[in-house]
Amino acid sequence: MKRMKIDLSSALKELESKDMEWEKTTREGLDVDYAQLLPRNIACELMTQLETNIEYYSGDLTKVKVFGKWHQIPRQQVAYGDEGLKYHFSGVTLPAKPWINPLISIRELISKVTGHNYNFVLINRYRNGSDHIGKHRDDESELDSTAPIASLSLGQHRDFILTHGNRQKKEYENKDLTTVKIMLQHGSLLLMNPPTNKYWYHSLPPRKSAPGVRINLTFRKINIK
Secondary structure, X not given: OOOOOOOHHHHHHHHOOXXXXXXXXXXXXXXXXXXXXXXXXXXXXXXXXXXXXXXXXXXXXXXXXXXXXXXXXXXXXXXXXOOOOEEEEOOEEEEOEOOOHHHHHHHHHHHHHHOOOOOEEEEEEEOOOOXXXXXEOOOOOOEOOOOOEEEEEEEOOEEEEEEEOOOOOHHXXXXXXXXXXXXXXXXXXXXXXXXXXXXXXXXXXXXXXXXXXXXXXXXXXXXXX
Protein backbone atom coordinates (compact mmCIF):
# COMPACT_ATOMS: atom_id res chain seq x y z
CA MET A 1 0.00 0.00 0.00
CA LYS A 2 1.40 3.39 -1.01
CA ARG A 3 2.19 5.70 1.89
CA MET A 4 0.24 8.96 1.89
CA LYS A 5 2.59 11.92 1.58
CA ILE A 6 2.48 14.36 4.50
CA ASP A 7 3.47 18.03 4.43
CA LEU A 8 5.56 17.76 7.60
CA SER A 9 5.97 21.48 8.23
CA SER A 10 2.22 22.15 7.99
CA ALA A 11 1.33 19.07 10.04
CA LEU A 12 3.65 20.09 12.87
CA LYS A 13 2.35 23.66 12.74
CA GLU A 14 -1.21 22.41 13.24
CA LEU A 15 -0.16 20.56 16.40
CA GLU A 16 0.90 23.81 18.10
CA SER A 17 -2.70 24.62 19.04
CA LYS A 18 -3.60 21.16 20.37
CA ASP A 19 -3.73 20.43 24.08
CA MET A 20 -1.31 17.83 25.45
CA GLU A 21 -1.82 15.51 28.40
CA TRP A 22 1.32 15.57 30.50
CA GLU A 23 2.28 12.91 33.03
CA LYS A 24 4.54 14.28 35.76
CA THR A 25 7.00 12.18 37.77
CA THR A 26 8.71 13.62 40.83
CA ARG A 27 11.22 12.44 43.40
CA GLU A 28 13.66 14.28 45.66
CA GLY A 29 15.46 16.59 43.19
CA LEU A 30 13.68 15.09 40.17
CA ASP A 31 11.00 16.68 37.97
CA VAL A 32 10.10 14.97 34.69
CA ASP A 33 7.16 15.52 32.33
CA TYR A 34 6.13 13.01 29.66
CA ALA A 35 3.55 13.26 26.86
CA GLN A 36 2.67 11.88 23.44
CA LEU A 37 3.63 14.80 21.21
CA LEU A 38 3.17 13.37 17.71
CA PRO A 39 0.45 11.18 16.18
CA ARG A 40 1.88 8.00 14.66
CA ASN A 41 1.62 9.11 11.02
CA ILE A 42 3.45 12.38 11.67
CA ALA A 43 6.08 10.66 13.82
CA CYS A 44 6.69 8.17 11.00
CA GLU A 45 7.03 10.95 8.43
CA LEU A 46 9.50 12.85 10.61
CA MET A 47 11.56 9.72 11.17
CA THR A 48 11.58 8.96 7.44
CA GLN A 49 12.84 12.47 6.65
CA LEU A 50 15.52 12.27 9.33
CA GLU A 51 16.67 8.85 8.10
CA THR A 52 17.02 10.39 4.63
CA ASN A 53 18.69 13.68 5.55
CA ILE A 54 20.67 13.32 8.78
CA GLU A 55 24.44 12.94 8.40
CA TYR A 56 26.01 11.31 11.45
CA TYR A 57 29.54 11.93 12.68
CA SER A 58 32.41 9.63 11.81
CA GLY A 59 36.01 9.24 12.97
CA ASP A 60 37.11 10.77 16.27
CA LEU A 61 33.70 12.38 16.88
CA THR A 62 32.27 8.90 17.46
CA LYS A 63 34.44 8.32 20.53
CA VAL A 64 34.29 9.44 24.19
CA LYS A 65 36.88 9.41 26.96
CA VAL A 66 35.98 7.37 30.06
CA PHE A 67 38.47 7.12 32.93
CA GLY A 68 41.25 8.34 30.67
CA LYS A 69 40.61 5.87 27.84
CA TRP A 70 38.89 6.41 24.51
CA HIS A 71 35.90 4.24 23.65
CA GLN A 72 33.71 3.90 20.55
CA ILE A 73 30.17 4.98 21.39
CA PRO A 74 27.57 2.18 20.99
CA ARG A 75 25.24 4.23 18.78
CA GLN A 76 25.38 6.87 16.01
CA GLN A 77 25.54 10.52 16.97
CA VAL A 78 25.44 14.04 15.52
CA ALA A 79 24.57 17.59 16.61
CA TYR A 80 22.78 20.42 14.81
CA GLY A 81 22.36 23.97 16.02
CA ASP A 82 22.86 27.69 15.59
CA GLU A 83 26.01 28.88 13.86
CA GLY A 84 29.19 28.49 15.88
CA LEU A 85 27.72 26.42 18.72
CA LYS A 86 29.68 23.53 20.18
CA TYR A 87 28.97 21.03 22.93
CA HIS A 88 31.69 19.60 25.19
CA PHE A 89 31.38 16.33 27.10
CA SER A 90 33.45 13.22 27.91
CA GLY A 91 36.59 14.68 26.36
CA VAL A 92 35.03 15.44 22.98
CA THR A 93 33.78 18.67 21.37
CA LEU A 94 30.81 18.33 19.03
CA PRO A 95 30.47 21.13 16.45
CA ALA A 96 26.87 21.83 15.43
CA LYS A 97 25.92 21.23 11.81
CA PRO A 98 23.53 23.84 10.28
CA TRP A 99 19.82 23.28 10.92
CA ILE A 100 17.89 21.36 8.25
CA ASN A 101 14.17 21.81 7.53
CA PRO A 102 12.74 18.82 9.44
CA LEU A 103 14.71 19.81 12.55
CA ILE A 104 13.63 23.45 12.26
CA SER A 105 9.98 22.40 12.07
CA ILE A 106 10.07 20.06 15.08
CA ARG A 107 12.14 22.58 17.08
CA GLU A 108 9.45 25.23 16.52
CA LEU A 109 6.74 22.84 17.75
CA ILE A 110 8.71 21.86 20.85
CA SER A 111 9.48 25.50 21.63
CA LYS A 112 5.76 26.29 21.34
CA VAL A 113 4.57 23.52 23.67
CA THR A 114 7.36 23.99 26.26
CA GLY A 115 7.73 27.77 26.21
CA HIS A 116 11.51 27.46 25.76
CA ASN A 117 13.61 28.39 22.73
CA TYR A 118 16.27 25.81 21.88
CA ASN A 119 19.41 26.54 19.87
CA PHE A 120 20.98 23.06 19.77
CA VAL A 121 19.95 19.43 19.34
CA LEU A 122 21.99 16.28 20.01
CA ILE A 123 20.76 13.31 17.95
CA ASN A 124 21.47 9.69 18.88
CA ARG A 125 20.52 6.84 16.57
CA TYR A 126 20.23 3.38 18.10
CA ARG A 127 20.63 0.88 15.28
CA ASN A 128 19.29 -2.09 17.26
CA GLY A 129 18.67 -3.31 20.80
CA SER A 130 22.40 -3.63 21.50
CA ASP A 131 23.03 0.09 20.97
CA HIS A 132 22.67 2.02 24.21
CA ILE A 133 23.83 4.94 26.34
CA GLY A 134 25.30 4.51 29.80
CA LYS A 135 24.42 6.24 33.04
CA HIS A 136 25.22 9.96 32.88
CA ARG A 137 23.98 13.46 33.67
CA ASP A 138 23.55 16.30 31.18
CA ASP A 139 25.07 18.88 33.51
CA GLU A 140 27.74 20.51 31.34
CA SER A 141 28.53 24.12 32.26
CA GLU A 142 27.54 25.58 28.87
CA LEU A 143 23.94 24.36 29.21
CA ASP A 144 21.31 26.81 30.44
CA SER A 145 20.47 25.30 33.84
CA THR A 146 17.06 27.00 33.91
CA ALA A 147 15.77 25.32 30.72
CA PRO A 148 14.52 21.72 30.57
CA ILE A 149 16.15 19.29 28.16
CA ALA A 150 13.44 18.23 25.71
CA SER A 151 13.87 14.64 24.51
CA LEU A 152 11.88 13.47 21.48
CA SER A 153 11.78 9.72 20.74
CA LEU A 154 11.11 8.18 17.33
CA GLY A 155 10.97 4.54 16.30
CA GLN A 156 11.54 1.56 18.58
CA HIS A 157 10.21 2.07 22.12
CA ARG A 158 12.90 1.70 24.79
CA ASP A 159 13.24 1.85 28.58
CA PHE A 160 14.58 5.12 30.01
CA ILE A 161 16.06 4.74 33.50
CA LEU A 162 16.67 7.51 36.06
CA THR A 163 18.71 6.86 39.24
CA HIS A 164 19.78 9.28 41.97
CA GLY A 165 23.52 9.83 42.32
CA ASN A 166 23.53 9.95 46.12
CA ARG A 167 20.98 7.33 47.09
CA GLN A 168 23.57 5.35 49.10
CA LYS A 169 24.42 8.29 51.36
CA LYS A 170 22.98 8.31 54.87
CA GLU A 171 21.53 11.83 54.64
CA TYR A 172 19.26 10.64 51.82
CA GLU A 173 17.98 7.48 53.50
CA ASN A 174 14.54 9.00 54.27
CA LYS A 175 14.12 10.60 50.83
CA ASP A 176 12.17 9.17 47.91
CA LEU A 177 15.01 8.13 45.61
CA THR A 178 13.41 5.06 44.03
CA THR A 179 14.52 4.36 40.49
CA VAL A 180 12.27 5.74 37.74
CA LYS A 181 11.61 3.75 34.57
CA ILE A 182 9.73 5.31 31.64
CA MET A 183 8.90 3.54 28.38
CA LEU A 184 9.68 6.06 25.64
CA GLN A 185 7.15 5.61 22.85
CA HIS A 186 7.32 6.55 19.17
CA GLY A 187 6.55 10.29 18.92
CA SER A 188 6.78 10.96 22.67
CA LEU A 189 8.35 13.97 24.39
CA LEU A 190 10.14 13.85 27.74
CA LEU A 191 11.12 16.99 29.63
CA MET A 192 13.92 16.76 32.18
CA ASN A 193 13.17 19.87 34.21
CA PRO A 194 15.62 21.56 36.60
CA PRO A 195 17.15 20.46 38.92
CA THR A 196 16.89 16.86 37.62
CA ASN A 197 20.26 16.73 35.88
CA LYS A 198 22.03 18.06 38.97
CA TYR A 199 21.15 14.99 41.05
CA TRP A 200 19.83 12.21 38.80
CA TYR A 201 21.60 10.04 36.24
CA HIS A 202 19.77 8.69 33.21
CA SER A 203 20.49 5.84 30.81
CA LEU A 204 19.06 3.77 27.97
CA PRO A 205 20.19 0.18 28.62
CA PRO A 206 20.58 -2.52 25.93
CA ARG A 207 17.37 -4.40 25.15
CA LYS A 208 17.57 -7.50 22.92
CA SER A 209 13.77 -7.56 22.93
CA ALA A 210 13.72 -4.13 21.22
CA PRO A 211 15.63 -4.70 17.95
CA GLY A 212 14.26 -1.81 15.87
CA VAL A 213 15.89 1.51 15.01
CA ARG A 214 15.35 4.36 17.47
CA ILE A 215 16.21 8.03 16.96
CA ASN A 216 16.39 10.35 19.95
CA LEU A 217 16.59 14.13 19.66
CA THR A 218 17.54 16.04 22.82
CA PHE A 219 16.90 19.75 22.36
CA ARG A 220 19.07 21.95 24.56
CA LYS A 221 19.68 25.63 25.21
CA ILE A 222 23.38 26.45 25.18
CA ASN A 223 24.56 29.68 26.75
CA ILE A 224 26.28 31.95 24.26
CA LYS A 225 29.42 33.55 25.63
